[in-house]
Amino acid sequence: MQPKVSIVGAGPAGFALAADLQGHGKSVLVYSHPTHFRHANSVKEKGHLQANGVMECSTTLPVTSDMGEAIAFSKTLILTVPSTGQETVLQELKKFALHRHTIIAVPGNLFSLIAAELDAECIFETNLSPYSCRMEEGGLAVMGRKKRIFIAPLQRNLNPVVYDKIRNIFPMELKWCSSVIEVVLSNVNGVFHPLMMLMNAGRIESTAGDFLLYREGLTRSVANAMLAVDRVRMKIGEAFGLRLKSAVQISNECYGQSFADFVDLAQNSPPHNRLKAPSSLENRNISEDVPDLLVSWCCLAETLGIDASPIKAVIILVEMATGVDYFRTGRNLQRLHLEDVTADELVARFSPATHEMIKSNG
Numbered sequence: 001m002q003p004k005v006s007i008v009g010a011g012p013a014g015f016a017l018a019a020d021l022q023g024h025g026k027s028v029l030v031y032s033h034p035t036h037f038r039h040a041n042s043v044k045e046k047g048h049l050q051a052n053g054v055m056e057c058s059t060t061l062p063v064t065s066d067m068g069e070a071i072a073f074s075k076t077l078i079l080t081v082p083s084t085g086q087e088t089v090l091q092e093l094k095k096f097a098l099h100r101h102t103i104i105a106v107p108g109n110l111f112s113l114i115a116a117e118l119d120a121e122c123i124f125e126t127n128l129s130p131y132s133c134r135m136e137e138g139g140l141a142v143m144g145r146k147k148r149i150f151i152a153p154l155q156r157n158l159n160p161v162v163y164d165k166i167r168n169i170f171p172m173e174l175k176w177c178s179s180v181i182e183v184v185l186s187n188v189n190g191v192f193h194p195l196m197m198l199m200n201a202g203r204i205e206s207t208a209g210d211f212l213l214y215r216e217g218l219t220r221s222v223a224n225a226m227l228a229v230d231r232v233r234m235k236i237g238e239a240f241g242l243r244l245k246s247a248v249q250i251s252n253e254c255y256g257q258s259f260a261d262f263v264d265l266a267q268n269s270p271p272h273n274r275l276k277a278p279s280s281l282e283n284r285n286i287s288e289d290v291p292d293l294l295v296s297w298c299c300l301a302e303t304l305g306i307d308a309s310p311i312k313a314v315i316i317l318v319e320m321a322t323g324v325d326y327f328r329t330g331r332n333l334q335r336l337h338l339e340d341v342t343a344d345e346l347v348a349r350f351s352p353a354t355h356e357m358i359k360s361n362g
């Protein structure tokens with residue numbers, strides 16, 4: 001029997017994953033929230049999805065707006081909504097018994113912590129979307145497909161069969177991380193996106209994004225600022241006993257590339273160097289990556305007694321530019337259900353050593 005997977009989120013990333021899984025022999029059903037049905041509608045109207053670029057295919061994909069149908073279709077649900085949409089999906093998921101379901105949030109951005117009351121068998125998170133892709137007039141344009149993504153479950157005593165099941169679903173290599181904290185710290189979009197947007201804000205607004213965001217917008221001084229944010233990210237990792245790679249090394253590992261630094265990557269990486277800038281600051285490079293990555297990194301750093309000034313500076317400047325209070329609306333300690341946790345408890349809960357101890361005990 002063909003393995004079945006429900007994909008929750010009908011944007012470019014969800015459709016790319018659905019088409020890729022189908023091409024690898026899986027049976028898929030795509031769920032689109034009824035109030036976010038525009039891409040699903042266009043695929044439905046055309047009767048098929050045409051993918052171009054590094055993935056070429058024309059395929060028919062079943063789409064539903066009934067969460068009950070998606071849940072009944074498969075015991076594996078892959079969430080491909082942006083983290084800003086996870087809360088809406090969570091409200092839908094809470095209506096169902098999910099104790100035999102596996103949920104994989106792609107990317108997670110600590111979804112598993114905000115979904116604490118969800119009665120799921122297990123929740124996995126990945127660091128990034130496997131595809132760099134956009135919906136275009138003619139269909140789905142796929143600019144990049146990662147060779148490897150990072151993943152970990154929230155739960156730490158899972159049956160090995162579950163890991164095998166996950167391994168068999170994804171059509172790319174999986175790097176197993178020690179915890180969802182290692183995974184969220186490996187979402188390097190938090191290093192790249194907000195600073196690129198902020199330091200090019202004038203150009204974005206005066207040209208409505210008519211330039212190449214990486215190739216023309218990630219220059220030496222932008223890279224220097226990114227390095228400062230990246231150092232804090234790696235220090236947070238150290239506090240958890242992790243030796244995280246730099247953002248460029250993680251991007252290289254995911255795409256199978258070997259760029260020397262941020263500028264080299266911005267100039268020469270095909271999935272990045274042709275990307276146009278968004279037309280305004282109202283874009284998920286800010287609205288997703290600041291509240292759901294930078295705010296959580298900053299709050300973790302502060303709990304651990306790490307100087308997070310570079311990250312805090314970015315958040316504050318974005319708040320000043322946009323008027324949005326991201327510290328309040330983002331994944332702060334309260335939203336992550338970590339507000340009463342001490343530094344020692346935080347480390348004990350997520351460090352690789354604890355993971356190994358639990359694994360060997362049972």
Ligand SMILES: NC(=O)c1ccc[n+]([C@@H]2O[C@H](COP(=O)([O-])OP(=O)(O)OC[C@H]3O[C@@H](n4cnc5c(N)ncnc54)[C@H](OP(=O)(O)O)[C@@H]3O)[C@@H](O)[C@H]2O)c1
Nearest residue numbers: 010011012013014033036080081082083085088129132133
């Ligand atoms: N596409 C890429 O190249 C890429 C690369 C790296 C990482 N990612 C990450 O992968 C995730 C998905 O990417 P994507 O490009 O497919 O995203 P997307 O098009 O912005 O969103 C995916 C789907 O979720 C829906 N959605 C948005 N907000 C929602 C909400 N509040 N409730 C319910 N549904 C909602 C969208 O509807 P609407 O169309 O109505 O908004 C769309 O159908 C994001 O976290 C993104 O940052 C994507």
